[in-house]
Amino acid sequence: MxxxxxxxxxxxxxxxxxxxxxxxxxxxxxxxxxxxxxxxxxxxxxxxxxxxxxxxxxxxxxxxxxxxxxxxxxxxxxxxxxxxxxxxxxxxxxxxxDLQPQCATACTKHGDAALHPVQQAMVECHGSQCGFCTPGFVMSLWSSYELHQQAGTRPSRQQLADDLSGNLCRCTGYRPILDAGQRMFDLPAVRLDRAAVVQxxxxxxxxxxxxxxxxxxxxxxxxxxxxxxxxxxxxxxxxxxxxxxxxxxxxxxxxxxxxxxxxxxxxxxxxLGGVAELRRVEQRGDQLYIGAGALLEDAWRALVQRAPALADVWLRFASPPIRHAGTMGGNVANGSPIGDAPPILMALDAEIELRRGARVRRMPLTEFYLDYMKNALEPGEFVQGLAVPLAAFARQVRGYKISKRFDCDISALCAGMAIALDGDTVASVRLAYGGMAATVRRAAQAEAALLGKPWTQATVRAAQAALALDFKPLSDMRASAAFRLQVAQNLLQRLWLETRPGDPLPASATSVFSVLPHAAA
Ligand SMILES: Cc1cc2nc3c(=O)[nH]c(=O)nc-3n(C[C@H](O)[C@H](O)[C@H](O)COP(=O)(O)OP(=O)(O)OC[C@H]3O[C@@H](n4cnc5c(N)ncnc54)[C@H](O)[C@@H]3O)c2cc1C
Ligand code: FES
Ligand code: FES
Structure with a gap:
């Protein structure tokens, strides 16, 4: 060759x-x-x-x-x-x-200071003390600034908080930095010369x-x-x-x-980052196709557009800088038992598409993981994409992430659940858990305890008992085995509270993100 x-x-x-x-x-x-x-x-x-x-x-x-x-x-x-x-x-x-003053002298537009609006706002709002975190915050804010200036929009305070969820500050505190994030849009605009960069x-x-x-x-x-x-x-x-x-x-x-x-x-x-075809997220026939190289941010946005209750897992998956680099294929192929995407994708009946040379094969994602960090990939093969049947979004879909820290933390456990009711009866159900075994997998016995049964508190209790037969979780630095099992069982209760016929809890009662306009945008 x-x-x-x-x-x-x-x-x-x-x-x-x-x-x-x-x-x-x-x-x-x-x-x-x-x-x-x-x-x-x-x-x-x-x-x-x-x-x-x-x-x-x-x-x-x-x-x-x-x-x-x-x-x-x-x-x-x-x-x-x-x-x-x-x-x-x-x-x-x-x-x-790149944000340093460009026009320190003889500038009529920005005056003597000539700081970029992001920097000027940080100064005015006292957004920096020791300053070690400041360049990182400034670049996250600049990224939001450019995005919103381009779109002619302004972020809400919560959107800014989400944009900054990958930036830690140990001395200033976040209020003045969020103030700066809002203030920067009030100052005379300074825009990147995009044409020069494009050229x-x-x-x-x-x-x-x-x-x-x-x-x-x-x-x-x-x-x-x-x-x-x-x-x-x-x-x-x-x-x-x-x-x-x-x-x-x-x-x-x-x-x-x-x-x-x-x-x-x-x-x-x-x-893989140079292969544009691999980055596509699009509807193909009756499936949502997610190329393996699709950025986590793009892939999660597409999932949340179709199942808004997944916003919780999307916005708590790492941080924007990680989601702008990391891919859905990487999360699935890496195969960590505490990866957040696999339980959600399994609850959505996703298939994984593998390719070796010209040969393309598909299998249910539930069959991809063989053992701890072992998967079905053959030598010379790679993950080409993931396909989610659109019919899966007709169920009530939930994603629950449990971690010690709210933002930018790896899960102690993560659950993907989907349920369809026929009247009061469970017509179909998927319960997939990460953090409960050597691989992410579905809870076969708990699902069996629900299928065809009335969706009642008594049925939930039976499924909770069955869950203890499905999983024997480990204790590690993220959680003890007992905690994991108890929380996994409690999440079934939460699913029931959110979906029980006639009296479901509103999403706003259980999720901060599902009520935000940007989550489903
Ligand atoms: C600060 C931080 C926070 C994080 N938070 C989370 C979190 O909240 N939830 C979570 O689940 N993960 C989290 N992660 C882990 C990581 O971001 C994800 O697993 C991510 O999806 C990995 O994707 P990547 O594209 O970066 O993979 P890479 O690091 O590039 O690769 C990971 C593995 O997958 C293989 N691989 C990649 N693409 C393919 C392919 N197409 N075919 C076959 N093999 C492939 C690589 O060879 C490698 O073995 C976090 C990581 C960091 C650093
Ligand atoms: S140095 Fe901490 S995120 Fe890079
Ligand atoms: S200003 Fe000191 S860590 Fe943020």
Whole structure:
């Protein structure tokens, strides 16, 4: 094969991206070098800070710009600490340095201070004390600012709080920062020159994708590490089949932590982010199709549009910067027993679509997980997408996430439930739980205790008892076994309270998010 992705001897091309008003070309850096390390150590842009180095604190928040299918610029906040530099190829990188005063002297519009409205609002509202978190907050706010200026809208205070749920501040407190988030829209507007960025990004397009390689010094001797970023689904399928030993890289919100925290050697990488077909979320016939590379934010939005009660899990799934990078395929393929998407998708009867070369096969998601972190993927195969029957949204669908912290926390357990009633009788039911076993799975015995029975408190009690036969959960740092089982049983009660015939609790009684306008938008 003569494809640029064909083999070890493939030529390496430099990584090119737009940064601080110009196209930057980078070569020779390790494939797993983080955007944060590059910024601070190579580009000497030290405004972006390192706090946790694992996507949790938001001190490293930057904004990435990409062209969408229509050629328009889309901006999204991400955590620079867990993004690898080659993933920036063809994109624009914005950091807090891009917001520094552009017109300090002789400016008639902005006066002497000439701070960006986000910065000016932070000053006026006392949104910064020690300042360590501030660049991260400012970039999350700038991302919201640009989005809303573009759309001609203003976020509610709760929307701003959601936008900032991936940014931690230990000294200022969040009220003044939220005040700044509202104040910034009252100040004279300063907008990004999108046309210049679009023009630069058009010039960075690669029909063949990127083939990058960099030497790495290991104790056993030097090695050349490869980073392939195919541009089409066909090229990805061929490359994956030819390189089954390579690691697939999607949003790196799991893999970034393996590198930063476990110092794992992830070797050769095949990056999925350049394959536009894989990112699609669309209705196909009587199914909602979610490409494996669809960003978590896009995929959850589509699910919530059809089942608004899932807003709780969407908006509490990690944080906006994680959801702007992480993918639905990554969440499902990673196969963590406490991943949030699989229980919801199982409750919706989702099928998973797998591809190896030209062969495409599907199976119910319930059959995909074989054991703890083991799945049905064969060598050379990858997850191509997920398909949810639209009929599944006709049931009453719920998603319940239980975690120690409300925002940006991994679940102790997560449940996806769907129920359809025929009068007072349970006509169909799906109960899927994460955090209760070595894999996410459905509660067969509890479901059997409900099916065909009257939807009453007595039936719920019988199902709660059956749940104890379905699962023998573990105790770990997130929750004890007893807590998990009790909560799993209590969630059945909650489902009943919310759906009991004639007297259901309103969504506003049980969820803060389901009453928000942006959740179902
Ligand atoms: C701060 C933080 C908070 C988080 N909060 C949550 C949370 O609330 N809920 C939750 O469920 N998760 C959470 N996560 C975990 C993570 O964000 C998700 O699992 C995410 O969906 C992973 O997707 P990714 O695209 O980043 O995957 P990656 O990290 O790129 O890859 C993960 C794994 O999936 C494989 N993979 C990726 N795509 C494919 C594919 N198409 N085919 C086959 N294999 C593939 C990779 O090879 C790798 O083994 C959090 C992570 C962080 C850092
Ligand atoms: S340093 Fe904490 S999220 Fe990146
Ligand atoms: S201002 Fe000190 S951590 Fe936020």
């Amino acid at each position: 003569n494809s640029p992705h064909s083999a070890q001897q493939a030529p390496s091309e430099p990584i090119r991206f737009y940064h601080r008003g110009e196209v930057v070309s980078v070569d020779g850096v390790r494939t797993t070098r983080s955007v944060l390390d590059w910024l601070r150590e190579d580009a000497h842009c030290t405004g972006t800070k390192e706090g946790c180095n694992e996507g949790d604190c938001g001190a490293c928040t930057v904004v990435i710009g990409e062209l969408d299918g229509q050629g328009a610029l889309q901006l999204a906040s991400v955590n620079a600490c867990i993004q690898f530099l080659p993933t920036l190829d063809g994109k624009a990188l914005f950091t807090v340095e 630069a990004l058009q010039g960075l397009r690669r029909a063949q994708g990127l083939a990058y390689a960099a030497p790495v010094a290991l104790p056993e001797g030097p090695r050349l590490d490869h980073f392939h970023a195919p541009a089409t689904l066909e090229a990805l399928a061929a490359l994956r089949e030819a390189r089954p030993q390579a690691r697939l890289l999607a949003g790196s919100t799991d893999i970034g932590l393996w590198v930063n925290k476990q110092f794992r050697d992830v070797g050769e990488l095949i990056y």
